[in-house]
Amino acid sequence: MSKLVKSIREAIELAGLKDGMTVSFHHHLRNGDFVLNMVMEQVAALGIKDINVNASSLFDAHTPLQTHIENHVVTGISADYISSGLGRAISRGIMENPVQFRTHGGRPSDICQGKTPIDVAFIAAPTSDPMGNCSGKYGKSACGSLGYAYADAMYAKKVVVITDNLVEYPLQDWSISENYVDYVVQVDAIGDPKGIVSGTTRITRDPVGLVMAKHAAKVIEASGLLKDGFSFQTGAGGASLAAAKFLKDIMLEKNIQGSFGLGGITGYMVDMLRAGCFRRLMDVQCFDLTAVESLREDPRHQEISAMHYASPTSRSAVVDSLDVVILGATQIDTDFNVNVHTDSYGYIMGGSGGHSDTAAGAKLSMIIAPMFRARLPIVTDRVTCISTPGEDIDVLVTQGGIAVNPRRQELAYCLKDAGLPVIDIHELKEKTEAITGKPQPVRCGDRVVAQVISRYGDVLDNIYNIPEGTK
Numbered sequence: 001m002s003k004l005v006k007s008i009r010e011a012i013e014l015a016g017l018k019d020g021m022t023v024s025f026h027h028h029l030r031n032g033d034f035v036l037n038m039v040m041e042q043v044a045a046l047g048i049k050d051i052n053v054n055a056s057s058l059f060d061a062h063t064p065l066q067t068h069i070e071n072h073v074v075t076g077i078s079a080d081y082i083s084s085g086l087g088r089a090i091s092r093g094i095m096e097n098p099v100q101f102r103t104h105g106g107r108p109s110d111i112c113q114g115k116t117p118i119d120v121a122f123i124a125a126p127t128s129d130p131m132g133n134c135s136g137k138y139g140k141s142a143c144g145s146l147g148y149a150y151a152d153a154m155y156a157k158k159v160v161v162i163t164d165n166l167v168e169y170p171l172q173d174w175s176i177s178e179n180y181v182d183y184v185v186q187v188d189a190i191g192d193p194k195g196i197v198s199g200t201t202r203i204t205r206d207p208v209g210l211v212m213a214k215h216a217a218k219v220i221e222a223s224g225l226l227k228d229g230f231s232f233q234t235g236a237g238g239a240s241l242a243a244a245k246f247l248k249d250i251m252l253e254k255n256i257q258g259s260f261g262l263g264g265i266t267g268y269m270v271d272m273l274r275a276g277c278f279r280r281l282m283d284v285q286c287f288d289l290t291a292v293e294s295l296r297e298d299p300r301h302q303e304i305s306a307m308h309y310a311s312p313t314s315r316s317a318v319v320d321s322l323d324v325v326i327l328g329a330t331q332i333d334t335d336f337n338v339n340v341h342t343d344s345y346g347y348i349m350g351g352s353g354g355h356s357d358t359a360a361g362a363k364l365s366m367i368i369a370p371m372f373r374a375r376l377p378i379v380t381d382r383v384t385c386i387s388t389p390g391e392d393i394d395v396l397v398t399q400g401g402i403a404v405n406p407r408r409q410e411l412a413y414c415l416k417d418a419g420l421p422v423i424d425i426h427e428l429k430e431k432t433e434a435i436t437g438k439p440q441p442v443r444c445g446d447r448v449v450a451q452v453i454s455r456y457g458d459v460l461d462n463i464y465n466i467p468e469g470t471k
Contacts, residue, residue, distance in 0.1 A: 002130045003184045008162065009042045011183040012120070015158040017043065020050045021119035024156060026149035027057035027081075028124070028136055028285055032195025035124040035162050037064050038187070044073045052076035054118060056107060056148040056306070057351070060085035061195060069094055078116060080104050080351050087348030090449055093465040099348075099450040101341065101463075104284070105310025105317065105357035106455040108151035113313060115457070121156035123149050123176060124190045128163035132181025133174040136286075137296040139165030141191050144265075144286025144295045146175045150305035153180040164190045175303060201266045201288045203245055204238030211399045212368050213242030215420065216326060219395055219402060221250055222418035223364050223411060225323045230258035232278075233358055234269075234326040236287045239368050241268050243326055251277045262309075262318055263325075263354060265291040265301070273300060282318050284309040284354075310357035312455050319354075319361030327355055329369045329396075331383040334425050336390030336405045338367060339383035341452060344376045346384050346442040346466050348450060356388040357455050364411075366395045371432040376439055379403075379429040384442050385452060386461040396425065403428050443470050 005011050017023065023043070025036045036055065041064075043051060051074050053065070058077075063085040068074040078100040082090065090099055102110065110116040125134035126141040136146040141164055153159050153176045161176075166186045204210060216239075220226050232247070234240040245268065251258070252275060260280040261269045267290030273281050281301045286292045294301045310319045330350070331339040338359075343349045359365040369378045378398065394411065396403040401423030404412040416422050423431070433439075443466070450463040 003132055003181060004130050005183050005185055008038055008185050009046065011160045011185050012042055012046060014183060015120045015160060017048060017120050019048055022052040022054055022117065024054040024118045024121045024152045026124065026146065026152060027055065027059065028143040028146055028148065029141065029191040029196045031059040031061045032192040033059065033061050033124065034189060034191050035122060036062055039122050040065065040068050040073065044068055044071065049073055050075045052078065054078045054116060057081035057353070058086055059083045062086060066094065078102060080107055081353050082348055082351055084347065084349040091347045091466045093447060093449055095449060098448050101351050101450055101452045103310070103352045103357050103455040104148070104306055104354040105312055105319065106453060106457065108306040109311040109313040110457065111151040111155050112307065112311070118152060118156040120158045120160060121152035123153055123159060123161045125161045125163040126190065127165040127167060127171060128161050128184055129167055129169040129171040130184055131169055131178040132161045132184050133171040133178045134161050134163065135171065135173060135175045137173065137292065141165070141189070141193060141196060142292050143196050144292040145283045145303045147284035147304055147309060148306045149176060151307055158182045160185060162187060162190055164188060197286065197288050197292060201236050201241060201268060202238060203241045206238065208370055208399045209239040210242055212370070212397050213239050214246055215402055216243040216366060216368050216397045217246035217250060218418060218420055219366060219397060219415060220247060220324050220364070222414050222420060224414065225364055226250065226256060228257055230256060231260050231262065231321060231323045232258060233261065233263040233322060235328060236264060236266050237328055240326050240328070241266065243368065244268055244272065248272050248275065248277055262322060267291055270294040310354055317361070319358050322358060322362040324364045324366065325358040325362040326366050326368055327359060329367045329378065331380050332367055332369065332378060332396055333380050333383045334429060336393040336425070337383050337386045338388040338393055339385045340387045341385045341463060345470065346444050348463060352387045356392065359388045359392040360455065364394050365392055366397060367393060368397045371398045371400045372436050375436045377429065377432040377436050379425060379432060385463050387452060389460070398428065400431055401428055443467065
């Protein structure tokens with residue numbers, strides 16, 4: 001028996017895809033992904049219309065979706081993140097139906113509960129055997145963890161694995177097992193390795209970023225959470241990595257060993273594991289080649305599913321055991337609500353991903369952001385879009401001071417006692433506007449182009465269209 005079929009087109013036909021159905025994709029190949037575009041080309045060629053695309057994230061590589069939207073092949077999109085290439089078109093009103101933004105925890109939660117059923121899931125697999133046992137750890141397109149694809153494979157009505165590295169049965173050390181897979185397709189390439197992962201992830205050298213990073217590490221130290229058993233997540237941005245570097249120095253100096261590092265794993269988190277700062281890494285996606293290699297070779301580096309990572313309806317999720325998370329923001333308002341969905345002009349250029357999941361779960365959720373970008377203040381009276389509610393954000397770290405959510409007064413006292421520059425967020429806003437001037441309000445239309453769904457399933461906010469003629 002073999003599940004191998006000759007082409008993506010044949011797999012689509014065998015899976016019974018029809019008008020109005022839902023297909024799903026995962027984003028571990030990120031901006032190097034070929035699979036989504038290859039599949040949707042064949043869907044369009046077969047004359048299938050009115051398709052809903054449920055993708056864990058969409059990148060600039062996926063801008064060909066715009067043509068499929070214009071031709072009514074795609075009429076619905078659900079994603080955790082959409083980059084600006086497609087996001088600007090959505091903000092202009094190209095979709096008839098609003099995009100549904102979920103979180104990295106909310107998406108698998110809704111899939112598992114049957115709220116967002118998937119008819120056919122397409123799994124981009126860097127290595128697979130003919131029965132569909134597959135992994136992201138091996139092959140020319142290796143991306144590491146396949147954590148965001150687990151729910152799709154487990155709950156879709158039909159599952160198609162697409163690989164460019166077919167190996168003999170049985171593949172050892174698989175991520176997704178054959179019992180979930182219906183068909184396997186071998187293609188020449190599932191992605192461009194240059195876009196799948198970067199060779200290195202660099203710590204910022206910007207003086208402003210370094211100031212913020214030092215402050216962030218000192219906040220963690222002063223919070224009382226930095227002790228044996230400490231758990232931590234940070235992003236792949238330069239300032240976030242610099243904060244991890246300064247934190248590493250403190251942990252080594254004080255001989256503190258944390259329990260685990262979490263999230264999208266970078267080479268720098270691998271360095272912290274190897275230096276003894278953590279006992280484990282819990283990995284839902286790899287951000288660079290060092291992380292891929294570590295996941296493949298080091299048993300302390302564990303692959304986890306998105307359900308295990310952050311689902312609010314799982315029996316438990318790792319985010320609920322998280323001590324500290326460092327996050328970013330495009331805007332934060334005086335109530336500590338954070339926007340990571342739109343840019344300063346209101347255009348879609350991102351999404352929550354795991355932002356609001358980790359903020360809700362962590363004991364200390366910290367935003368690192370400069371006072372302003374391109375002379376536009378980071379702090380505003382009301383964010384254009386609420387991605388993460390202010391009740392889940394504890395601290396904002398900028399080069400101009402550290403603002404603490406008023407509900408965390410005890411933390412504010414600890415930071416002041418440590419000599420850190422604590423500032424009221426309203427004062428920080430005024431301080432910034434004295435430099436930049438008061439910005440003009442974002443010009444939005446009255447048509448909803450996207451809904452932000454909280455990790456618990458309710459509508460957190462709406463994103464409105466940007467009229468023609470707006471910058």
